[in-house]
Amino acid sequence: MTTKSREYLFSASVKAKAEQAAAARKDADRLACEAWNARMLGFRGPAPPSPAIGDALNAGYAYLEVKCLGCSTHQTVALDIVRRPKTTPVHELERYMRCKDCSAVRRYAFKRSQLIALRPSKITAGAPPSEMWPGERD
Ligand SMILES: [Zn+2]
Incomplete structure (x- = not known):
């Protein structure tokens, strides 16, 4: 007499629960990134607390606009090549x-920058920098 294996009985539900959990995590990460973006673009901060690099990548936000x-240029940083823990x-x-550019002109590392928002893509002609505030130069 044989019984059905645990693999046969439970593997489908285990897999389904794992998929649900992954989808919920992705949803939560996306919402956290959207909330942070809304705060940064609407109020210009405060930046902390912010989503983790890994959470942003999981949500599809692969770039950070700075x-x-x-020189008031907007640039993007690819989050997947940043050498920090996810x-x-x-x-941070x-x-x-x-x-x-500023470091080359000044001949020392010019580090003053402002975080703008998380982005799914680089800045291109089709995806311009995020909205600027009225009265801001350039
Ligand atoms: Zn600069």
């Missing part, structure tokens, strides 16, 4: 941002 306070909150990256 504005250099020296649990690092996004706002602010102090490591340096502008290549």
